[in-house]
Amino acid sequence: MFRQIAVIALIVAFCVALCPADTFKHRQSGEVFYGFLTQKQSRGKTLVYVEKDKAFKPLSLAEYEVTRNEKGRRNSIIVIPVTYEEAIVSKAVAKTIARMIVEASNKGPRYILLEIDSPGGRGEYMKMISAAISGAANCPVIAYISGGPYGGAYSAAATIALACEKIYIAGDAVMGSTAPVVGRSSAAENVTEFYELFNSDNLAGYGSYIATLAANRRRPAVLAKAMLDKSMEIIEVEDPDGNRKFINKTDRVPEEAIIRTISRTESYSVAETTDSGTKTRDIMKMVLTVGADEAARARLVDKVVGSRDEILADLGAADAGITYVRTxxxxxxxxxxxxxxxxxxxxxxxxxxxxxxxxxxxxxxxxxxxxxxxITRQRRNYDGGYDRYNPDGRRSERFYRGGDRAGNSRGSRRTGAGRDDFRRSESVMAFxxxxxxxxxxxxxxxxxxxxxxxxxxxxxxxxxxxxxxxxxxxxxxxxxxxxxxxxxxxxxxxxxx
Known part of the structure; x- marks a missing residue:
């Protein structure tokens, strides 16, 4: 697993080092121009905005040395909110956020700023947005964990933040694995559904993914992984040389002294419906919550700030125009x-x-x-016969075929016989x-x-x-x-x- 993380980290680092560039120098002619890269392709070449021509041109990047220095970029910051509960729950909303990141990078701003305040969401949509951030190597993407109704970035939202080049966090915000239940939820019908939706154990399968993202940015992979994997108990230890670090408790060696336990135990009940009725099952998990100062000390984030203006000042973009994405x-x-x-x-x-x-x-x-x-039904059968009449029109005899119930032989004659004398009845079983x-x-x-x-x-x-x-x-x-x-x-x- 760690070999895979290392390989992915090298590939991403290589791409990041080459792609974000604003000064272009031709390797043979030495010609220099300013502009910015896009993610668009034309005839197998990359579309590059050439500042002096005010136009996009297809270039073969292998022919140029590129340097990132913001010359030729537009003096603007594009702000994309990831502050909706539905942001990482809805495929349509996640696709919109990912698309906005790509489109923003193609407009050449100095930075793309993701403002994050989210309880988390689904793993596949988390990866969709994170992949868009990693793919936007032509423009730096910055995360601002702003706090708000949810108080920070949890589970899937923390993963998105860790995919960014820099992370700023408000003093009252946190990063964690389990979001608190706050107010009325439009994505979940009840508390149980809220836990299943935003704190799903299925996210543990993305542990290596978030660890890779963290390693790419030189952030502690073990803390990042614990944001999704609630089986991990994070402790801070000190080795014999006095060096401190965060590890999973199961990885501790005898020489390391435990300084403190970062994770805490949390239990909640889940109702399960079976053939015998509804039963309640208690679940216990390890929960990791890291406050702003602790996150900065652990190098999970770059800096604790008080406002967005402080971020812009730290980036040297205090004079940049702000564009908000409303889509x-x-x-x-x-x-x-x-x-x-x-x-x-x-x-x-x-x-x-x-x-x-x-x-x-x-x-x-x-x-x-x-x-x-x-059902028992009575069935009656009538035998065929005929009557014989006198010349004056009066019936003298009745002749019928078939024996009667008294045992008379076939072809009998009965004088003055009534109709009931030659009918039969029987009982029949019917379904x-x-x-x-x-x-x-x-x-x-x-x-x-x-x-x-x-x-x-x-x-x-x-x-x-x-x-x-x-x-x-x-x-x-x-x-x-x-x-x-x-x-x-x-x-x-x-x-x-």
């Missing part, structure tokens, strides 16, 4: 609308599924009752569905049609933004449930056709 808010509003519709659809599916289960149980009971208690059973079948078929329609509606919604699904639900899981419902409908039609 993120529009993406968040769309996500909130999709999330609301998804929640309604999930609730409707749960209601219809419960009704389907009830109707199937009733239908099974009715079917069992028919098989164990068949016939009742009218009530057909009503159950009709209602079940109707409910299944509605359930299939609602499933398809939900699938259409989440294809646009899978992040709108509640924790525990996936698009693959929804597809399996839809397929099972369609199969049930087909079986019902074949059975009662």
């Amino acid at each position: 993120i808010q529009a993406a968040v509003k769309k996500y909130v609308a999709v999330k609301r519709n998804v929640n309604k659809s999930v609730a409707q599916i749960d209601f219809l599924q419960r009704r389907v289960d009830e109707l199937r149980a009733q239908l099974d009971r009715a079917d069992e009752q028919i098989r164990t208690n068949p 016939e569905p009742s009218d009530a059973m057909f009503q159950l079948v009709d209602e079940l078929a109707y409910t299944l049609t509605n359930l299939i329609g609602e499933h398809r509606r939900l699938m259409g919604l989440v294809r646009r933004d899978p992040g709108a699904l509640p924790p525990g639900l996936t698009t693959d899981g929804l597809q399996r449930r839809l397929d099972a419902t369609i199969a049930l409908q087909r079986n019902l039609m074949a059975r009662f056709r």
Whole structure:
């Protein structure tokens, strides 16, 4: 693992060293011009803004020596907010943030400033934004953990900060693994869902990823990894030479003295629904929370600041113009609308599924009752015969075929015989569905049609933004449930056709 981290760190460091450049010198002619790189390509060459020509030109960078000195860059700072709860939960919002980072880097500002105050989010969207930051080697991306409603950068949000070239943090902000539950959440319906969404144990699989990001920027990888991996207990130790460092407790050697424990134990309850009912399970995890001063001392961040103006002054860009990206808010509003519709659809599916289960149980009971208690029907058979009449029109004899119940032989004559004398009756066992059973079948078929329609509606919604699904639900899981419902409908039609 550590070999992989080292290789990735070297590759990223190499790219960072070469790409961000503002002065271009041709290797053969010695010609010098000022401008800035973009991430755009044209005919296999990189588009470069040439300041003297006020135009973008395709250049082969192998022919130039490039130096980063901000000459030719525009005197501006582009601010991109990562301060929405939905920022790393929604695929659409995360894609918007990533796209804004790329577009901002192509505009040639002096810096891109990410203002971060977030409880975290999903790992795949965390990587999407972090990759955009790493890919923006043509423009320095700075993180400002500003504090606010959430008080800092947690788990996935901390990862995004660690991908940046520099990190500034407000004095009252923190970096940590577990966000506190604050106020009303638009992305989570309850406290349990909040923990599952923003403090998911699934993020532990990204431990090596965040450790690599930290190593690239010469930040402590073990502290970074503990932001996602809550099985790690972080302690500060001192070796015999008096050197202090942070390590995972399991990596401590006997010669190292424990100075203090940084992590703390946290427990919370999770409700689990099983066939036997709902049970509550207590979970205990190690939680890492690092305050601003501690983060600066551990070199997780570069500096503790009191405001954005202090950051600009520290960067030597106090006179730069500020451009705010407003597109993120529009993406968040769309996500909130999709999330609301998804929640309604999930609730409707749960209601219809419960009704389907009830109707199937009733239908099974009715079917069992028919098989164990068949209906007895009385069937009557009439034998064919004819009457013989006198010349005056009066019937004199009745002739019928077939023996009667008294044992008379076939072809008998009976004088004055009535109709009842040559009919037979017998009892027949019948397994016939009742009218009530057909009503159950009709209602079940109707409910299944509605359930299939609602499933398809939900699938259409989440294809646009899978992040709108509640924790525990996936698009693959929804597809399996839809397929099972369609199969049930087909079986019902074949059975009662």
